[in-house]
Amino acid sequence: MKKVLSVAIAILLCILFAGCGTAQSENGDVEENTTVEENTTVEENTTVEENVTAEENTSEEDSTDETGDSKEIEILSIGDTASTDEWEFKLISVQFADAITAVSEQGSAVSDDYYLPADAEYKRSSDNARWINADSGTVYFTFIFSLNYTGTESQSAMPPSYISLIYEDTYTYSKSSVALLGTDDCWRSTSFYDFEPLSSSVQGRGYIEGISSQVAEDEESALQLSVNLYGTEFIYGFSVGDATVDETAIYTDTDLLEMAENFGDEDGHISWSEGSFPYFIDMRESWEELTTEEIQKGIVGTWNVREYTDKPGTEDLYTFNSGGTGTYNSAFGDERTLYWDAKNDKFVYSLSKIKDTMTYSEVRMASDDIWVMYNTNGMPICVLTRQ
Numbered sequence: 001m002k003k004v005l006s007v008a009i010a011i012l013l014c015i016l017f018a019g020c021g022t023a024q025s026e027n028g029d030v031e032e033n034t035t036v037e038e039n040t041t042v043e044e045n046t047t048v049e050e051n052v053t054a055e056e057n058t059s060e061e062d063s064t065d066e067t068g069d070s071k072e073i074e075i076l077s078i079g080d081t082a083s084t085d086e087w088e089f090k091l092i093s094v095q096f097a098d099a100i101t102a103v104s105e106q107g108s109a110v111s112d113d114y115y116l117p118a119d120a121e122y123k124r125s126s127d128n129a130r131w132i133n134a135d136s137g138t139v140y141f142t143f144i145f146s147l148n149y150t151g152t153e154s155q156s157a158m159p160p161s162y163i164s165l166i167y168e169d170t171y172t173y174s175k176s177s178v179a180l181l182g183t184d185d186c187w188r189s190t191s192f193y194d195f196e197p198l199s200s201s202v203q204g205r206g207y208i209e210g211i212s213s214q215v216a217e218d219e220e221s222a223l224q225l226s227v228n229l230y231g232t233e234f235i236y237g238f239s240v241g242d243a244t245v246d247e248t249a250i251y252t253d254t255d256l257l258e259m260a261e262n263f264g265d266e267d268g269h270i271s272w273s274e275g276s277f278p279y280f281i282d283m284r285e286s287w288e289e290l291t292t293e294e295i296q297k298g299i300v301g302t303w304n305v306r307e308y309t310d311k312p313g314t315e316d317l318y319t320f321n322s323g324g325t326g327t328y329n330s331a332f333g334d335e336r337t338l339y340w341d342a343k344n345d346k347f348v349y350s351l352s353k354i355k356d357t358m359t360y361s362e363v364r365m366a367s368d369d370i371w372v373m374y375n376t377n378g379m380p381i382c383v384l385t386r387q
Helices: 002-071 118-126 258-261 277-286 292-298
Strands: 082-085 087-097 100-101 131-133 138-149 156-157 163-167 171-173 176-181 192-194 202-212 222-229 232-239 301-307 317-320 325-329 335-343 346-350 363-368 372-374 380-386
Touching: 002 202, 087 222, 087 325, 100 138, 138 222, 163 176, 163 202, 258 363, 258 372, 258 380, 277 372, 277 380, 292 335, 292 363, 317 335
Parallel strands: none
Antiparallel strands: 082 087, 087 138, 100 131, 138 202, 156 192, 163 171, 163 222, 176 202, 222 232, 301 317, 301 380, 317 325, 325 335, 335 346, 363 372, 372 380
């Protein structure tokens, strides 16, 4: 018992001599470790959070800057001038068209009528007038501009070529062609133009093709013309209505039946500017184009048919029966069998049996009782008046 007690006392004494240092050390270690761990954890977490936040902010600012550049592009109006250090581009006018004028395969033309809308007046102005119709279901978008060089050294450049039309911020049409008028009065779209310091502005014209006809029908819809002026983009904003011209307004009080009765050519030498030809040329787009089914159902019956080479007032009668046959009665009393067919929304009739090589023509309904046939150039070739 005394031996056990002695051992216990010895242990106690050892603890008493070393207790303060050990206990302080242990307490200090625990406190220091705890503090360090806590501080380290907090500092590490704080550092990570700060770094992540900084990267996100930097990313957002960069994105905003990049996006801001495109959004800050000023929307110009027709008639405004877009300027860079060396160039000035002024959009003068815009217009939709179902055909464009005097396009040369060589990419140049000496003509006042070049890259312009081939309207009805142009088409009937000369037997030698040249134009190209838009593809079915599409229209051209034409524009006129001026280009001014403000640089201090001579420079050669192609016409601005990266021009596109944007419809309702959704559809972009970019198949374009642009021409400049040279000092030799020749329009060029595929060659360099020499610009000199302090020279006068150059006339320019262009068109964009393949635009859906539906785009040109909604006059309230928004359009934008994007112009890349040798590396700098400019945007012009306007409505469809600003690019639409009503060519039928001059015929508000015109008698349709009178025009139909006067259709034809007095001497057989066609001039599209005489008689009622101009009326039927101008009115074409305002009348509904009939489908195959509408032609097949509506053509049955007797019609007074005046062809473009007939004298005005000719009274030839055509009776179209269902099934593709009928009877022709001339104003002189002749009677013959006629044949007709409708397909692909086109119509053909003949006094001989129909062949695949025959040309089918579009039919437009001026009224329930007056139909007009047009050739591929949009010229009226026949007026039918129901009897």
